Amino acid sequence: xxxxxxxxxxIVYYKTYVKNYKNIIQMPIRHGPIQTYNNLKKxxxxxxxxxxxxxxxxxxxxxxxxxxxxxxxxxEKIVPSLMSLLDNININTDRLVLHEDMVPPEIxxxxxxxxxxSELLGILLPMVDSHSVEKYIDIAENAGIPSDVCSLxxxxxxxxxxxxxxxxxxxxxxNSPCDGGMASYQLxxxxxxxxxxxxxxxxxxxxxxxxxxxxxxxxxMISWLEEHTPGKxxxxxxxxxxxxxxxxxxxxxxxxxxxxxxPAPIAAEAVFLSHLWCFNITxxxxxxxxxxxxxxELANENVKKEIAAIPNEKYRAVLWNPPFLHFIDLFSWAEQxxxxxxxxxxxxxxxxxFIDTKSEDSMLKGLAHNIMTGPMxxxxxxxxxxxxxxxxxxxxYFDLDMILIAGHIGCKNTAALNGILREKCRxxxxxxxxxxxxxxxxxxxxxxxxxxxxxRFMENIxxxxxx
Amino acid sequence: xxxxxxxxxxxxWEDLHEAAxxxxxxxxxxxxxxxxxxxxxxxLLYPFRVNARNVNGTEIADIYLSQVTCSYTRSILEYAMDxxxxxLQGWVFAAGCDHLRRLYDNLQYLLKxxxxxxxxxxHKSGSDAIAWYEKELxxxxxxxxxxxxxxxxxxxxxxxxxxxxxxxxxxxxxxxYRKLESPPFTGTEFHKLMTAVxxxxxxxxxxxxxNIKEKLDKxxxxxxxxxxxxxxxxxxxxxxxxxxxxKVGALVVADRFCTGSIPGIELYPETDNPFNDxxxxxxxxxxxxxxxxxxxxxxxxxxxxxxxYHVDGVIIAPMKFCDIxxxxxxxxxxxxxxxxxxxxxLEREYGVSGEGQLQTRVxxxxxxxxx
Numbered sequence: 001x002x003x004x005x006x007x008x009x010x011i012v013y014y015k016t017y018v019k020n021y022k023n024i025i026q027m028p029i030r031h032g033p034i035q036t037y038n039n040l041k042k043x044x045x046x047x048x049x050x051x052x053x054x055x056x057x058x059x060x061x062x063x064x065x066x067x068x069x070x071x072x073x074x075x076e077k078i079v080p081s082l083m084s085l086l087d088n089i090n091i092n093t094d095r096l097v098l099h100e101d102m103v104p105p106e107i108x109x110x111x112x113x114x115x116x117x118s119e120l121l122g123i124l125l126p127m128v129d130s131h132s133v134e135k136y137i138d139i140a141e142n143a144g145i146p147s148d149v150c151s152l153x154x155x156x157x158x159x160x161x162x163x164x165x166x167x168x169x170x171x172x173x174x175n176s177p178c179d180g181g182m183a184s185y186q187l188x189x190x191x192x193x194x195x196x197x198x199x200x201x202x203x204x205x206x207x208x209x210x211x212x213x214x215x216x217x218x219x220x221m222i223s224w225l226e227e228h229t230p231g232k233x234x235x236x237x238x239x240x241x242x243x244x245x246x247x248x249x250x251x252x253x254x255x256x257x258x259x260x261x262x263p264a265p266i267a268a269e270a271v272f273l274s275h276l277w278c279f280n281i282t283x284x285x286x287x288x289x290x291x292x293x294x295x296x297e298l299a300n301e302n303v304k305k306e307i308a309a310i311p312n313e314k315y316r317a318v319l320w321n322p323p324f325l326h327f328i329d330l331f332s333w334a335e336q337x338x339x340x341x342x343x344x345x346x347x348x349x350x351x352x353x354f355i356d357t358k359s360e361d362s363m364l365k366g367l368a369h370n371i372m373t374g375p376m377x378x379x380x381x382x383x384x385x386x387x388x389x390x391x392x393x394x395x396x397y398f399d400l401d402m403i404l405i406a407g408h409i410g411c412k413n414t415a416a417l418n419g420i421l422r423e424k425c426r427x428x429x430x431x432x433x434x435x436x437x438x439x440x441x442x443x444x445x446x447x448x449x450x451x452x453x454x455x456r457f458m459e460n461i462x463x464x465x466x467x
Numbered sequence: 468x469x470x471x472x473x474x475x476x477x478x479x480w481e482d483l484h485e486a487a488x489x490x491x492x493x494x495x496x497x498x499x500x501x502x503x504x505x506x507x508x509x510x511l512l513y514p515f516r517v518n519a520r521n522v523n524g525t526e527i528a529d530i531y532l533s534q535v536t537c538s539y540t541r542s543i544l545e546y547a548m549d550x551x552x553x554x555l556q557g558w559v560f561a562a563g564c565d566h567l568r569r570l571y572d573n574l575q576y577l578l579k580x581x582x583x584x585x586x587x588x589x590h591k592s593g594s595d596a597i598a599w600y601e602k603e604l605x606x607x608x609x610x611x612x613x614x615x616x617x618x619x620x621x622x623x624x625x626x627x628x629x630x631x632x633x634x635x636x637x638x639x640x641x642x643x644y645r646k647l648e649s650p651p652f653t654g655t656e657f658h659k660l661m662t663a664v665x666x667x668x669x670x671x672x673x674x675x676x677x678n679i680k681e682k683l684d685k686x687x688x689x690x691x692x693x694x695x696x697x698x699x700x701x702x703x704x705x706x707x708x709x710x711x712x713x714k715v716g717a718l719v720v721a722d723r724f725c726t727g728s729i730p731g732i733e734l735y736p737e738t739d740n741p742f743n744d745x746x747x748x749x750x751x752x753x754x755x756x757x758x759x760x761x762x763x764x765x766x767x768x769x770x771x772x773x774x775x776y777h778v779d780g781v782i783i784a785p786m787k788f789c790d791i792x793x794x795x796x797x798x799x800x801x802x803x804x805x806x807x808x809x810x811x812x813l814e815r816e817y818g819v820s821g822e823g824q825l826q827t828r829v830x831x832x833x834x835x836x837x838x
Contacts, residue, residue: 143797144796144797144800144801144812145793145794145797146785146787146788146790146793146794146796146814148535148787148788148790148793149790149793149794150790175590175759178565178790179564179565179757179789179790179791180790180791180793180794182590182757182759182791183756183790183791183793183794183795184794185759186756186759186762186794186795186798187794187797187798190762190798190801198590198591198759198760200589200590200591200596200759202587202589202599203562203568203585203587204562204585204587209599209602213595213599216595217595220595381565381568383568383572383585384569384572384575384576409535410535412533412535412536412565412566412569412788412790413565413568413569415532415533415535415536416531416532416533416536416540416565416566416569416570416572416573417569417572417573418531418533419530419531419532419533419573420531420572420573420576
């Protein structure tokens, strides 16, 4: 049995590994050797992305059975859709729009435009290679950006200042998720010298005025795109995208219901990386729905067979804030060392996930609501009660044992709530670990430094030693 | 630098403030230029731009706000927790930046002031944003009326705008002296005045300003300055910081910062629709980098100021950990470099510290300018 399952696990890994390389290799075939050479010269980060199977190594490490299949399936989904995004840098480039991660890609796609999410590389590159964005951070800092600004916008600015951005023709951004992110777009606009539209997300969004204000912002964005790009709004297409997104959401909610069980049948990247990619980068893509359907099937099968994601699940945690981009390995490490599962994360958690598709207006309102109540706008910019209420709700709802904060040093918004959070957790008797580190730059706190913080917490607070 | 001995710019702020309280005025604190002081001047209210002049470290505030938020917000929280701001009977915030929003959250949690309100200030200045902001201002007014049991209506606000504009006109006349080759006062003196204006009732400030205005023509200009500088920053409400710069020969003739006068002393439109006018005025004239659609205007204002005030060099002094000013500074530097305007970037903390280092940097800057 052990040998057979080991063999099956190896098959899962190599099947995905080969599939990914097949997808990667098709890109130079599609574009030809000259274009490929030029791309590699102009966009050196392509070399890093070509190593995307490293991510497969990380997410499958130490995992077996359906949990391994689920984790591998997420990477298997990411690779072809990444390749298709990369195709956009060579084809129909007049339709290529640079957008910030808080701007709904659903609208851009429905207008027949292609998307390049500015933060995509800043998120993906360190996951593939921990040190890969240090160069861009240094470029931004050398241009005068203060070192204390969040390293994600610094990476984005560095890439753009180094002229490594695809040939985009318009910029869409917003006032979210933080001041650093918002401010960086003026610099990006000045560097690229192309038109920009910025969405203004209200601070207090619990009222109809806010929904109306922000819906109007989306309408203005559509008109602006029609004026500044070849894109034209296709409402039927938007409906298709939103309906597909809703289907994906249904599966995601089903998945959440399943992972509430103790022990969880799947966890970590299968839950959060799937959300990060499918909802933020390629919403409306049927393959995203297929992925979530598959994840639900795998989880259900595990439940039926009473198989846990990790054999000795001892602790369940919520991960608050974006995941440790340059140290995704931490999750499988924590599973193996302490029997600790990351069940859910703040970035995946959305309170109003469905979009009403009955009319043009209802779709825009749905998208508006979705962004305003989405994790980054809601928690990072919004009032503190959003932050705490969601966190403690998730703690109870998912039957958790601790709260794990990825205490990114560049996130001043969340750092400024740590004092209150500590007191609230103490009162409620919830173990809290705030790991000090930098989101994208491992030079600030090394992986060993992160592990040390984890070990001390487990030993001193949870009275637990490594398994 | 030669010192003036007429004490024209020396006021006993404590006495004036106490007199205002004894008169029954109600001080309401605010921390951002997107909170309109005219609304906080209605009836018995008086707007107090919150400072933490005598704060002694921020140890407790650091626990809550962390050490990576700007030292202005940490100092205010510490000062408030040290009961130094207990005289305030209310607080009005604007969701101006990440740090001020979190100051609001922490203040609410720790001190639970009787009246604490936050205005959702948009990041744009178009008609929809103005309409949104107008609603926010009306909502603030309603809450102030209810809480303090005072009647604030359109006509009271319109009257207050006229009073406020009179003060601003007088201030502008004083401020304009700085365009002269030899202004009759230093930047430090001017900022003592500005701090008083932002923290005292309008009538009291008007008396101070009138007194200064009358005597300025006869005042001899301070001597010994080598260069005229423009200071760009966010909150500077401690004139000692300006004094440090001036002590080495840089006369601060222009102040593009939140608690300064460029912008800050522009007149409000006097019409029948004051709420809309205030909203429009604040969104369009405040030159804060938090605004997403006014970058070109901000640069234009700086370039115009350099020209109008005959500025030799610019000191850009963003506060440490302020993201919006941090990124803006980089772009300002690029713009000034393109125009061959000398500039110095000086990252600073809210309180005055490291005077020696500050002076050395400014001295080196003046030498670099060959002045």
